[in-house]
Amino acid sequence: MSDWLSTFPGYSQLLSTGKKVFGRIIQTGPTPQHVGIVMDGNRRYAKSHKIEIKEGHNRGFEAMAKILELLYECGVKYATMYAFSIENFKRPKQEVNWLMSLAKSRIIEMTQHGELCEKYGIRVQIVGDTYMLPEDVRSILDKVEDMTKNNKRAVLNICFPYTSRYEMTQAVRSVVDKSSKDRDFIIDESAIEDHLYTSDAPPLDLLIRTSGTYRLSDFLLWQCVPSSCAVVFTKKLWPDFTPWDLCKILVFWSFNKYWYGNSNGYSVSYKSTAEEDDVGSIKNDVTPSSSGMSTGFDRYLYDYDTNSDTTPIDTRDSESTAEQETIISDNSEQKSAK
């Protein structure tokens, strides 16, 4: 279907214009700043389409370029792609070698004149334990990092080779090292966060895992556990994952953020109920300002409350409001007792 469509003249122009328009529209609402993607399913794609495994990986890299284009069009500042896991070294030697050479050529291609990096001003960072890579690959990756280091608009983190446990271990090690040298060094969560590979990035907002696997597979574990991060699993294999699928994910993310204030959707966790309490205190204020409420859902709740407060029919309205107040204070006491 899409092959047939793409033969029409002006198809690619239409697509790129469509991406631009979508980017403009979605940027008027909340957009994620940092997106992590697990590119999984290349080999299954190759198997199901009866093509060679290396061709499957090749298609994967092609898909990556398209997806990245849309991401940066939508105002994403940081994209973190899981290209190669440390565990992937266990794969057959031939496949690993092929992956290495493919990564080399594709990453260089991206940074060439007029390609993705120049178009969107992307700084490429190679994240992970690069000392495990062969010498030639490492030198090329270093060169690429050096070439793009002056780009300021967006950042592309390529995890190559990476596992989150290694990352956390490395962070712990450098924190321990630092504190052994400097006695006043305070060890807390932010200290460890500052030593993770993604220390300069904003907190992760969205993590996408393709290929219908409901696992994180050692990717950005520390970064993705806070409630502020939405974890999205899709059934599509990575080469099948089109910008259109990403559009849907981004719009839903934006909707959840706008309406619920939580990118996951409506959540009933203790944490979010605690946050609702804060909103409640704003509500009880004498002069509530709608600026304090950042989400559509809050505003809705607020409107609902004020309507019920300000439309008294009974003559006993002062009593009933007093009652309401006591109920509210009771609740808050109970919550604080918890």
Next chain:
Amino acid sequence: MVESLVRRKSGTNGTTIVVGRTSEAEKIDRRDRGEKEVTKAARSLISNFLHGGEGTGAAGQSGLNLVLFYVNHAILLAIFFLISIYKNVEFVYHRVMLKFLTLAYYPNKTPQLIREDVTKLNKIPRRISCILNLKYEDDENGGIDGLVNDISELAAWSLSAGIPSLSVYEYSGAVSDHLQQLCRSISKTLSVYFGSDSMPSYCVRVPHTNTLIYNINTENPTSQAPPEKVDLEITLLSRVDGKPTIVELTKTMSELVNKELAVNDITVDLIDEELVELVGKEPDLLVSFGPCLDLQDYPPWHIRLSEIYWEQDNLDVNYAVFVRALQQYSNCKINVGK
């Protein structure tokens, strides 16, 4: 503005690519300069629309951009409106599905029925972990009592399914202050399921406070020594077992370093060993009983390869979700890296 239109046309036509590219560079430049002048809301759009010269009048430019911002925002809100309708329909669908599933899978407090559901599966997890939410005291099955009930039911289901280890994550860790009540409730539930004569033994562990309560069949209270093996190990986790534990571990290591520990001795295996000791082993299956997937600061080290399951719009702990999680796990294929 006319000039800008011409430029953009020439850019999109693709005939004069060089011009298009220089305008990209200009775009970045302008954005940096323009940032101070324009309002925050329109700022992101300025970068996309400011192609023309500055002589055209900054006021007119920003006015136009503001109008364009509102047009785009209106489109976004229209999309959000459609999404909200879709979400409502989806919500109803999910609730009906869940209702149907609860009827289809009803444990009826008999282990045999659960066993029948489980024997169809080709593998079951050894360790299961559940994320529970503390609800409001006033809600149905809410507060501490509700949590305690849920944990007891989960314990009975896990035992019937033959899972030897259950860990329960709740953000605030409120249950760990009510261990007496919890043990009483679990014993009661288990006696309902299994009969008071053949009640399985279990132990409740709170890693953070380092407490361990054994509950052996109270037939022979003389044997005070902890038994060799219990049928079910219940672990209560909370936020403190996640990142704060890793921070504590880092602190301990930084005290030991240069005395008993070298910085290079800190490896993935060492940290893994310590965290298994401090928190527990990594679960095979993680079930979230919330309306959406929200990891709520779950211990990041421990969700590396855990299969994650949640049921959209599900509000409470119910058996259908539990069984469906086991079904998903039995179908998953874990290949670490390969």
